[in-house]
Amino acid sequence: MKQDILQKITEESAAKLDVPEVKVGQTVRVHYNITEGDKKRIQVFEGVVIAKNNNGLNSTFRVRKVSFNIGVERVFPLHTPLIEKLEIVALHKTRRSKLYYMRERFGKAARLKIKERYFNKSK
Amino acid sequence: MLKGILGKKIGMTQIFTEDGQRVPVTVVEAGPLHVLSVLKESEGKGHPVNAVEVGFDVVREINPELKEKLGEDFDLSKALRLNKPRLGHLKKAGFEKKFGFIKQIKVDSVDGFTVGEVLTLKDFEFFMKVDVRGISKGRGFAGPIKRHGQKTGKQTHGSRFHRKPGSMGPSAWPARVFPGKKLAGQLGNTAVTLRNLEVMKVDVERNLLLIKGAIPGANGNYVIVSAS
Numbered sequence: 001m002k003q004d005i006l007q008k009i010t011e012e013s014a015a016k017l018d019v020p021e022v023k024v025g026q027t028v029r030v031h032y033n034i035t036e037g038d039k040k041r042i043q044v045f046e047g048v049v050i051a052k053n054n055n056g057l058n059s060t061f062r063v064r065k066v067s068f069n070i071g072v073e074r075v076f077p078l079h080t081p082l083i084e085k086l087e088i089v090a091l092h093k094t095r096r097s098k099l100y101y102m103r104e105r106f107g108k109a110a111r112l113k114i115k116e117r118y119f120n121k122s123k
Numbered sequence: 124m125l126k127g128i129l130g131k132k133i134g135m136t137q138i139f140t141e142d143g144q145r146v147p148v149t150v151v152e153a154g155p156l157h158v159l160s161v162l163k164e165s166e167g168k169g170h171p172v173n174a175v176e177v178g179f180d181v182v183r184e185i186n187p188e189l190k191e192k193l194g195e196d197f198d199l200s201k202a203l204r205l206n207k208p209r210l211g212h213l214k215k216a217g218f219e220k221k222f223g224f225i226k227q228i229k230v231d232s233v234d235g236f237t238v239g240e241v242l243t244l245k246d247f248e249f250f251m252k253v254d255v256r257g258i259s260k261g262r263g264f265a266g267p268i269k270r271h272g273q274k275t276g277k278q279t280h281g282s283r284f285h286r287k288p289g290s291m292g293p294s295a296w297p298a299r300v301f302p303g304k305k306l307a308g309q310l311g312n313t314a315v316t317l318r319n320l321e322v323m324k325v326d327v328e329r330n331l332l333l334i335k336g337a338i339p340g341a342n343g344n345y346v347i348v349s350a351s
Contacts, residue, residue, distance in 0.1 A: 002133050002134060002342065002343075003134075005133055005150060005152075005329075005331070006133065006134050006135075006136045006150060007136075009136055009138065009148075009150055009331070009333065010136045010137065010138065012138075013138035013139045013140075014139060033143075035142070057136075057137055057138075057139070057145070058137075058145070077143070077145075079139060080139060080143045081139055081141055081143060082142075082143040
């Protein structure tokens with residue numbers, strides 16, 4: 001009973017994403033709330049999920065993109081209320097749970113084989 | 124309005140705030156409180172301050188089946204495992220149940236409180252900051268390192284001075300140990316008050332208080348949450 005209450009409270013504070021599951025190998029578009037001073041805006045970060053750390057409320061996922069020939073990675077908390085929207089663009093065929101080898105690949109070598117494509121629709 | 128509320132520590136977890144911060148919280152089950160008596164301030168032999176006596180956490184109730192079965196042999200005192208003076212006090216307020224925690228809580232005015240009513244978080248004045256009083260976890264007879272945070276000696280290199288309390292002080296004068304010398308003794312299992320704790324959330328429906336950070340005692344311990 002006691003554990004139930006604790007679990008419920010934890011779950012209630014976690015943001016409910018409108019996607020069923022974030023998976024490694026997905027191309028996602030993260031709409032993230034950013035506060036600069038007292039201004040708020042939404043930044044869209046699109047890239048491949050290369051790692052996921054499952055740790056209850058502290059679960060995170062790591063998104064990698066190549067921007068102006070420079071690799072950029074960002075770690076997002078999975079349950080943060082700051083994620084306004086999460087779109088899944090595509091799911092790629094992958095054979096491991098951490099795609100860190102993508103860091104050594106650029107250009108054509110950095111392609112992944114698409115398993116499913118969702119055409120920018122949030123699923 | 125009540126200036127404090129009785130509660131039970133349920134445990135710790137963490138929650139997200141709206142701006143995305145993760146905050147450690149202690150969940151406290153607060154109320155409902157059963158008013159056992161209303162104590163009005165009066166001079167002389169009376170009560171020194173305005174207060175209400177409340178009972179929290181029903182630990183034993185009458186089993187109606189058993190009562191029927193036993194008929195005239197039914198002994199309320201035995202059924203509730205309460206002695207008769209205590210039972211009489213509860214009966215006066217109209218409660219035939221045993222409470223785990225009975226305390227007096229200060230109030231500004233006793234108007235509006237009636238004996239026998241049940242109070243919940245709704246009747247508690249909401250504060251951003253609270254003091255939480257509870258019984259700390261007992262550590263038993265602990266040495267000076269655990270109890271007072273003293274340094275240990277070296278474990279190796281022939282040290283022969285591991286976890287000892289050290290010198291007792293000067294010798295010929297004063298030829299005694301000063302009072303208050305930090306030595307081994309009972310640690311914990313004492314009343315501890317933590318002040319100015321932030322209230323993160325009040326859940327009136329489920330009688331829950333979410334307080335930022337840790338509070339004294341083990342899970343399941345009774346605590347008093349009062350205004351800071």
